[in-house]
Amino acid sequence: MTEKYDYAIVGAGCSGLSLAVELFHSVPAGSRIALIDPRRNYHMDRLWCFWNTQSHRFIDAVRNEWTRWKVRYNGKEVVHESSRFAYQYLPAETFYAAALQEIESYSSADLLLGTKAEKIIETNETATVVTDKGPIQAWLVFDGRNSPGRHVGSGYLLQHYAGQRVRVASPVFSPSTMTLMDFDIPQRGGISFMYVLPFSPTEALIEPTVFSMSPHEPSVYAQMIRDYLQSRFGVADYKILFQEQGIIPMTTQRHQSYDTERIIPIGTAGGVVKGSTGYGFNAIQEISQRIAAGISGDCLNPLPEPRGELATILDRIFLSFLKRHPKAAPRVFFNLFKRVPPHHLIPFLSDKADLLDMAKVIFAMPTLPFIREAFHSMRAREVAV
Ligand SMILES: Cc1cc2nc3c(=O)[nH]c(=O)nc-3n(C[C@H](O)[C@H](O)[C@H](O)COP(=O)(O)OP(=O)(O)OC[C@H]3O[C@@H](n4cnc5c(N)ncnc54)[C@H](O)[C@@H]3O)c2cc1C
CATH class of the missing domain: 3.30.9.10 (D-Amino Acid Oxidase, subunit A, domain 2)
Structure with a gap:
């Protein structure tokens, strides 16, 4: 028998749980939400660090912070200190505990652990998650499936x-x-x-x-x-x-895409983790808020993009440079920290850069190699960067 829900979230990791918590606060009371994940429990499997550039629902789960950080290369150190930004540490165990507490208090959510999604398909103006325990139907399905082995051999x-x-x-x-x-x-x-x-x-x-x-x-x-x-x-x-x-x-590519607006990739699968840095926690919180705000009944409008076009282009050029000139990378990173003060660099690394922040970063890059790289990455759009 097909179980029917309003919304189904496939993959109850960081992005799935974050989106669920946002939905609890925005969708009409009584909306049925399923979370599907093959894991059987949650444990301290990772830690998240990020600069405190935005507010989110897990601030109470932060356990440590640093206002000084350094980069070292060739025996030299550049130390940044900021009274505005702190680098925060949030262990997975406190994140999971906070999210699970919210799920328990939302009576029409079902956390279906030990359940593996095999595929997700569009069916008669709904979407169906085919799982090893039977089908689950919903108006909208969010696909946050991710596993470490998934990206090995991807060409990225x-x-x-x-x-x-x-x-x-x-x-x-x-x-x-x-x-x-x-x-x-x-x-x-x-x-x-x-x-x-x-x-x-x-x-x-x-x-x-x-x-x-x-x-x-x-x-x-x-x-x-x-x-x-x-x-x-x-x-x-x-x-x-x-x-x-x-x-x-x-990479700047999404790892998963669908021809239907009823199935929406989120988290790493949705390209939310920033390719050039690997930071994803803040972006996941922000996009979860935007998705929750954009849902109206059985549709999501508009589908939020993880970052702006200019930030994506800069990431693409930077990644192309790293891939083709790995030996130059340590010096480029070091000079970036040496030349760009933290109040411009941190917004850039955290996907919160305005035009001035971006200009500061662009001018800290070695000009000719990056112009060459920009032309290369434009010509090679089909190349996986
Ligand atoms: C070890 C580690 C440390 C990181 N540290 C940081 C950091 O310090 N700062 C930062 O900003 N970002 C960090 N990241 C990047 C990013 O924030 C995390 O990877 C984040 O967990 C991504 O969320 P996600 O939902 O895409 O993936 P995950 O949190 O990995 O969740 C994916 C979920 O999909 C489930 N799944 C897999 N297959 C199926 C299936 N067939 N059916 C249903 N569910 C399935 C998995 O069981 C899992 O629960 C880190 C990543 C890793 C791996």
């Missing part, structure tokens, strides 16, 4: 990483300043840097991050962490408290 540059939250015996970390990018590590197998979130003098997340076409074996990231703790902090012994790993496609 990948941002891949595996981090460990470690505890060490002696105080070696400086909790006042987080490290966004430390390029002073071996540049093997792609553009490589270390990302460090110092939670206390003895606890930090150490995350090797690489931009390349294929991910490393897990043991490679673990070795990179060992080497980094030894070379940068003189630490040989440490306890691993938590691990996360991710693969994010670095």
Whole structure:
């Protein structure tokens, strides 16, 4: 028998849960909402960090923040400090707990865990999710299915990483300043840097991050962490408290599209995660708000775009440059932070840039190579960037 809902959300991860929470606050009371996900439970599987450039419903779930961050290259450091923007840390466990609490309090939502969507099709002015437990019909279906393996071999540059939250015996970390990018590590197998979130003098997340076409074996990231703790902090012994790993496609393309307006890709599948940075949390919150505001009964109008055209063009040029000139990337990133002050750079990295912010970023790029890259990426629109 087909179960009938007003709205179905396929994939109850970050984008699915965020959209559900927004819908609870905007659709008429009693609207039936299904959330479908093969996972059987929620656990601390990742952490989100972002600059506090906007308000959202999960602000109470933020657990830490830094107002100083640095980028290191070739023995030099550029440190940014901002009284306006803080770099915030939100662990998945508190995000999931807050979202699940909202779902429990909304009586006409069904969270169908342990249920895998096989396909989504348009059917007689509705859409049907074919699942391994039977069909589910809804006026609108939001497709937020995502899994790490999905993007491997896609032809896109990948941002891949595996981090460990470690505890060490002696105080070696400086909790006042987080490290966004430390390029002073071996540049093997792609553009490589270390990302460090110092939670206390003895606890930090150490995350090797690489931009390349294929991910490393897990043991490679673990070795990179060992080497980094030894070379940068003189630490040989440490306890691993938590691990996360991710693969994010670095592209401006949507990963999923449909011929019908009844099936709407969201989250990573909808191209919401910013290809050039891998940041997605804020954009997911914002687009969820815009989708919820745009729903009227059985239709969504208009379908919100994740970012403006100019931001997409800049991302495309930047990604094309990274893909074709990986050796130049560490210097380009370093100079970007050196030349653009945080109150212009953070809006750009967070998809909140105005024309002045964008101009500051464009003029911080090496002019001739980026003009060449702009022509290349225009000629190669069909190339996967
Ligand atoms: C480890 C990691 C760390 C990240 N850190 C940051 C960060 O610090 N800051 C930031 O802004 N962004 C970060 N991102 C990027 C982005 O914000 C996250 O990936 C975010 O979780 C994307 O949301 P999503 O809904 O697209 O995917 P997910 O949250 O991964 O949700 C996808 C859901 O789809 C489900 N699914 C898969 N197959 C099916 C199926 N057949 N049927 C139904 N459901 C299915 C999965 O079980 C999952 O629950 C990170 C990504 C990863 C992977």
